Amino acid sequence: MTQTKDINPILKQVLELGPTLAFFFIYLRIKDDVFVIGNTEYSGFIVSALIFVPILLVAMAILWMLTGKLSRLQIFTAFIVIFFGGLTAYFNDKRFFMMKTTLVYGTFCVLLGIGLLRGKSYLAYILNDMLPMEQEGWMILTRRLCGCFAVLAAANEYVWRTMSEEAWVKIETFGFPLALMAFLMMQFSLLQRFLIEPDADGAGKSED
Known part of the structure; x- marks a missing residue:
């Protein structure tokens, strides 16, 4: 391995x-x-x-x-x-390169949505080792992030179809990543109560 x-x-x-x-x-x-x-x-x-x-x-x-x-x-x-x-x-045709962003965000939205329909958080499978959190917190974060990716996919479609080429490049490089980062930072702040802190014996316990 x-x-x-x-x-x-x-x-x-x-x-x-x-x-x-x-x-x-x-x-x-x-x-x-x-x-x-x-x-x-x-x-x-x-x-x-x-x-x-x-x-x-x-x-x-x-x-x-x-x-x-x-x-x-x-x-x-x-x-x-x-x-x-x-x-x-x-x-x-530059439109193919511009559309890739829609597909990336759209795919993330669909994958998270499939997990939600199955009552699961695929985010937890990926990130739980790095960010221990109660299942309820993961489900809330997954629902919100699924919606965020849907908004970003729709926003990319709007930007490349209605704005200039240079505007799309700037928004693709800085706008979308910063928006996603700000969204995640806000969510982790709101979900603090679901984070799991290790106790003195190494076992996890929920933070009140």
Whole structure:
């Protein structure tokens, strides 16, 4: 079995967030340029998206080599980026790359929703070791996060269909991640009463 290893948290954040920031800055640099590849003209946006794919894969490979593992979420996201990046290049249509965000958030919403219909929290399976919490707390958080992902998916559809290309890039890079982070921070604050604190003997007990 592969042994997992801890790495510097700052390096981990750089590897996880770096590819998206690289896409953002590359796009700003070449957004007004046109590139001819194989007798086909590609916009700066599409070239930025195509450069983003190998950057993401290299970052994930480094993360895997340093930690010995990749989460299912990371693997799924990489697959979606590669798939929609390929469609973007093949059809020379930026809309495919923009739609990937809708699919990612939409898939998370559906998966959490399936768990809720079965009376389960799939979040608890993934995060309970890192964040011990009572089942009632996990169910509340799952319902709220399911709704959050639905809103983000709908918001992405609205943004790319009604706003400018540059506006979508900025919102995709900063707006959606910050909104999700703020939402999660607020939820964990509201769900403090469900957190489980270890007692002196190492057993867990609910915090009143």
